[in-house]
Amino acid sequence: MPPQRFALPSEVPGLAARRIAADILDGVLHKHRTLDEQLDGAAAHPGLKNLSDRDRALMRRLVATILRRLGTLGHVLSRLLDRGIPTDAPRAQSALLIGAAQILWMDVPDHAAVDLSVRLVQSDRRAAKYAGLVNAVLRRCAREGHPLIEEVKSQTLDVPPWLLARWIAHYGETVARDIAVAIGHEPSLDLTVKSDAEQWATRLHGEILATGSVRTLLQGSVTMLPGFNEGHWWVQxxxxxxxxxxxxxxxxxxxxxxxxxxxxxxxxxxxxxxxxxxxxxxxxxxxxxxxxxxxxxxxxxxxxxxxxxxxxxxxxxxxxxxxxxxxxxxxxxxxxxxxxxxxxxxxxxxxxxxxxxxxxxxxxxxxxxxxxxxxxxxxxxxxxxxxxxxxxxxxxxxxxxxxxxxxxxxxxxxxxxxxxxxxxxxxxxxxxxxxxxxxxxxxxxxxxxx
CATH class of the missing domain: 3.40.50.150 (Vaccinia Virus protein VP39)
Structure with missing residues (x-):
């Protein structure tokens, strides 16, 4: 008898954002679809229109964090799993990545990260049998995950090996490692302004770079920032x-x-x-x-x-x-x-x-x-x-x-x-x-x- 698909209350806060994050991760890692096409335009995930701005931002940050730290996540989870990540249920793999990323790098309580990942697995017919495994592994991750990261202390894990080898060959090992460290950080928002960069740097709580761009750490919907609707600047x-x-x-x-x-x-x-x-x-x-x-x-x-x-x-x-x-x-x-x-x-x-x-x-x-x-x-x-x-x-x-x-x-x-x-x-x-x-x-x- 196939595993039962559990009915989940739709009002569980944050679950929809994590389910869409899992779908988009599956699109990148297994279906070779870009983030851009899954987040915007005609081919975007249909569930995005039902997310609040807050949940949409959470979903984007979840996906980006996992893809930036995919090599390190693989290392940590491989140490916590006796038989490796399940390959017959993509949703179980996504749930482990989503839970571990929240525990290790995001401001989410560990118990919430574990609980929502378990719910994510329970909602999928093929993955439901791994609910106990996901629960146990993520609880171990909360206890042992950070020491496992310290064990390697290498952000080069998060660069595909073929790409890292090329960068070492072309730029030298020191610069290649500096590049790897730099791309591991969530970037700022850069803007090109039509005029009066000083005013817009002040209004957007940013700074003017030597090159003339305005750089800010403001997050959230770009369309809600001052000056967007009036056409005073564009993202670049x-x-x-x-x-x-x-x-x-x-x-x-x-x-x-x-x-x-x-x-x-x-x-x-x-x-x-x-x-x-x-x-x-x-x-x-x-x-x-x-x-x-x-x-x-x-x-x-x-x-x-x-x-x-x-x-x-x-x-x-x-x-x-x-x-x-x-x-x-x-x-x-x-x-x-x-x-x-x-x-x-x-x-x-x-x-x-x-x-x-x-x-x-x-x-x-x-x-x-x-x-x-x-x-x-x-x-x-x-x-x-x-x-x-x-x-x-x-x-x-x-x-x-x-x-x-x-x-x-x-x-x-x-x-x-x-x-x-x-x-x-x-x-x-x-x-x-x-x-x-x-x-x-x-x-x-x-x-x-x-």
Missing amino acids: DAAAALPARLFGDIAGKTIVDLCAAPGGKTSQLVQAGARVTAVDRSPSRMARLRDNLARLKLEAETAVADAADWLSQESQGDVDGILLDAPCTSTGTIRRHPDVGWLRQESDISALAAQQKRLLQKAVTRLKPGGMLVYCTCSLEPEEGEQVVSALLATESTMRRVPIEAGEVAGLTEILTAEGDLRTLPCHLPREDPRLGGLDGFYAARLVKS
Whole structure:
């Protein structure tokens, strides 16, 4: 006789948030679905609309904490389980991860973390038989979990081994470990403001970074913060705000923003006075870009199209500048998107690098003589950054690099390469409070057509 599905009172506080967290974890770890698609848009989890703002924030933090600490959680649970995590019932695995994450890193009473994880298992037909196991393991975790973390004291456990090996090879062991530590912290909220950064830093209880972004630790719904509805600012990591500034004075110039959604860089270019065409292949992401522009009271031409197709179909040699934020593995954004490390594979890099090279070649043909091309990716992998640009310069005699000067990046020489390109790392801008430090990992190069 199959295990009975227990009826649970819907009013148990916090259970719905944990059930949705378990569903989304299962989506990432077993169905290879990104967090973004499960949290927003047409494919978002249907239960999200019924959650209160408080429960939605709890659910997001739960999922993010587990994905940031997945390696350490695996280590702890493996020490507490005689036969490993059950593989025939994904809900039991999720319940153990959710309970342990709350006990070890979140401000949730241990008894509540245990009780709600047990209820989570009891509500699933396949997992119900593991309710006793989940209860016993999580009670042990409350007693023994912290010493087990101290036993290893290594946040490199939380980086997929293939990725850590690459970072050690490219950046050295010390920097690779610094990156691993940086992406283990929940990041701040970075904003690009239209004007009067000091005022908005004060109103949002934040600070102005050397690069000009406003950084705040405020949490909750972004749409409820002062200035959002009025369009005074938009959310954009401080590193992501740098490439669009490399064009210099673009007032009145025609600039194409390729792979533009959700539109932070488009907004910067328009705000700087350029006539902008934003191109993105995703209708839903382009709809979001248009919504953002409308809120910010900014105007740009938009095109829903594959960037390579759009570059081929339009007139040649007709634009002053192109910003190509190319599709990439996004390994530089793991601090904000902790699912990336567990969804990507090393084999993705070569395929994406080939796509990046094709896009760059096509972009060159659209530039006027003297036109500027800013190429960037949010990847830490040199094959998607430095090596792509080197390959272009080796084959395109009309293109030359224009090195970025320290004064253009607030004197932060540590984020510039020897060739004069931009290379930010998650461990840059360190602070005593790690939540206020760090940048997304970005690469950018500035090229001009002769």
